[in-house]
Amino acid sequence: MTAGKPAKLIMGFALPMMLGNVCQQLYTIVDGAFVGRFAGIDALAAVGAADWLCWIFMGVVTGYTQGFSILISQRFGAHDAAGLRRTVAQSVMLTAVIALSLIIVSQALIFPILSLLHTPEDIFPQAVLYLRILMCGLPIFSAYNVEAAMLRAVGDSKSPLIAMLIASFTNIALDGLFVILFRWGVAGAAAATLIAQGASAVYCFAVVRKLPMLQFDKADLKWEKNTVNRLVYLGTPTAAQNVIIGLGGMVVQRVINGFGSVFIAGFTATNKLYGLMEMAAVSYGGAIAAYTGQNYGAQSRSRIKSGVRTGAMMAIVTSLAIAAVLFLAGRSVLSLFVDPNEAMVEDVLDVALRYLHVMLAGLFILYLLYVYRSALQGMGNTLIPMLSGAAEMVMRIGSALLLPGLLGQYGIFIAEPAAWLGAELLLMITYYHSIKKLRFSEER
Numbered sequence: 001m002t003a004g005k006p007a008k009l010i011m012g013f014a015l016p017m018m019l020g021n022v023c024q025q026l027y028t029i030v031d032g033a034f035v036g037r038f039a040g041i042d043a044l045a046a047v048g049a050a051d052w053l054c055w056i057f058m059g060v061v062t063g064y065t066q067g068f069s070i071l072i073s074q075r076f077g078a079h080d081a082a083g084l085r086r087t088v089a090q091s092v093m094l095t096a097v098i099a100l101s102l103i104i105v106s107q108a109l110i111f112p113i114l115s116l117l118h119t120p121e122d123i124f125p126q127a128v129l130y131l132r133i134l135m136c137g138l139p140i141f142s143a144y145n146v147e148a149a150m151l152r153a154v155g156d157s158k159s160p161l162i163a164m165l166i167a168s169f170t171n172i173a174l175d176g177l178f179v180i181l182f183r184w185g186v187a188g189a190a191a192a193t194l195i196a197q198g199a200s201a202v203y204c205f206a207v208v209r210k211l212p213m214l215q216f217d218k219a220d221l222k223w224e225k226n227t228v229n230r231l232v233y234l235g236t237p238t239a240a241q242n243v244i245i246g247l248g249g250m251v252v253q254r255v256i257n258g259f260g261s262v263f264i265a266g267f268t269a270t271n272k273l274y275g276l277m278e279m280a281a282v283s284y285g286g287a288i289a290a291y292t293g294q295n296y297g298a299q300s301r302s303r304i305k306s307g308v309r310t311g312a313m314m315a316i317v318t319s320l321a322i323a324a325v326l327f328l329a330g331r332s333v334l335s336l337f338v339d340p341n342e343a344m345v346e347d348v349l350d351v352a353l354r355y356l357h358v359m360l361a362g363l364f365i366l367y368l369l370y371v372y373r374s375a376l377q378g379m380g381n382t383l384i385p386m387l388s389g390a391a392e393m394v395m396r397i398g399s400a401l402l403l404p405g406l407l408g409q410y411g412i413f414i415a416e417p418a419a420w421l422g423a424e425l426l427l428m429i430t431y432y433h434s435i436k437k438l439r440f441s442e443e444r
Helices: 005-039 040-079 081-116 123-137 138-151 157-183 185-208 225-257 262-296 300-336 345-361 363-378 383-402 409-435
Strands: none
Touching: 005 040, 005 185, 005 262, 005 300, 040 081, 040 123, 040 138, 040 185, 040 225, 040 262, 081 123, 081 138, 081 225, 081 262, 081 363, 123 138, 123 185, 138 157, 138 185, 157 185, 157 409, 185 345, 225 262, 225 383, 225 409, 262 300, 262 345, 262 363, 300 345, 300 363, 300 383, 300 409, 345 363, 363 383, 383 409
């Protein structure tokens, strides 16, 4: 990514990621549809009540692996072969430690946190069961994420796409078996997700093993203080950012739980489309992070500027196109998540559609957030992205606590776009300030 037109490079990198994210969101949607249609509205609400707690623990893993990929991409861009191998080895070691630690912490916190959030009694047992199964699979989730992060950092976004295709078809097949045929409900959905994630991890591992640049030996696994400190420095703010966002989301969830199971189910149905709405944003973010990281390593300020500018324009156009499609087809898509024979189905769909329209109106803000956050991360600045997570938390909590008294349900719906706006403003201001000050030796 250090030579060639930015638009072509970014789109060429992002497109396979988008297709991979489509596959990933497909099985998320299928999970929700199977649970809602074949296990009932209460089961769908239970999955929704567990969402933010899942986000926090999985967000720690994704945050660290994203941070690790920054150093991998920088050393790859700088053609530092020895440093690259050492960074890969230390990243694998740290990911394993993090995953095992999170199993213990998550299992201890599931029950008290769901109680603290006032999770309704009719969905509490299912939410606990769903979380316990998913959290036991954190090492599987971690293996895929660190492998995919390595591949993307060196410019391979196609292999993670194939991995997601494998995971999607595996998950859909197992959902049909576990949820519909065996009637395992939320437990079946969780088990299907973990097995599918394991299949994608195995595929990525096979690809990584074929790339000499990513191979390391026992000597590279020796604790190397400078590399470990740098990885922790890059990964911790990103992980903390996800935790902060998740904490804000849990406060919102506590408010949502007060509206009852029907409202939770409708809210959850729209949140199952959240990933579909942001899939291209995640892909642009991954492309911008790799592009910026490699060009930062190659010391090219002008290419960083042109790439981020191009990425921002592409992101806005994409967000408007997605918003238009979902605005027209929203109710039909949302109806996939509920059994049409249930008595409260129209009430659930009304809640879901109102929330969807609010999110679509602010979708372009979310897309710009990913572009500028990823650009800063690629340049090695993970502190401001972490603080942007704090801005998200403040805006999300403030909106959820204050606005329902003035706007009713719409106060809850507005909390999400408001959180995006608070974070995006901080990121955009910091990026333009940073790029203005950035000077490499040959560009001075």
